[in-house]
Amino acid sequence: MLFRTSLKLVKYNFMTTGTNLYHELRADLKKLLHEKVLTVLFTKKDGTKRSMICTLLPEHLPVVDKKEGDEVKPLKKQSEESLAVWDMEAKAWRSFRIDSIVSYAPLPSSL
Numbered sequence: 650m651l652f653r654t655s656l657k658l659v660k661y662n663f664m665t666t667g668t669n670l671y672h673e674l675r676a677d678l679k680k681l682l683h684e685k686v687l688t689v690l691f692t693k694k695d696g697t698k699r700s701m702i703c704t705l706l707p708e709h710l711p712v713v714d715k716k717e718g719d720e721v722k723p724l725k726k727q728s729e730e731s732l733a734v735w736d737m738e739a740k741a742w743r744s745f746r747i748d749s750i751v752s753y754a755p756l757p758s759s760l
Contacts, residue, residue, distance in 0.1 A: 675732060675747050679705065681755070682734060689734075690751040701743065702756060703734035710735050 681687060682705040690700045727733060736743040 671747060672729075674750075675729070678747070678750075678753065679732060681753075682706075682732075686737060686756040686758070687753050688756055689745065689753040691745045691749040692751060693749070698751065699745075701734070701745070702737040703743065704737060705734060709737065711740075 678687075682703065684706070686702060686704040686706065686709070688700060688702050690698060693699050730748070731744045731746045733742055733744040735741075
């Protein structure tokens, strides 16, 4: 697998959950998503490829309007195998498995 991050091209081979390389990719991708809007190409569970424009930039995330007396929901434990992101086109939270990523790159307008 080849991934383009900022200005470098990185090759990830034999990536499996729990390896240092896997955690490094997840951390790098999460950091980049907090800085830019990305196009991520990944393979869905049914085998089809999907391209998603996504981010974790605070200015693009939905505003949670909490009122006094609202029930506070406990945070869900996030899987180390997947990454939750804001889908810019669907305007909803989506996730993908890290080991299903084919490629990712910053959206040209967010460079």
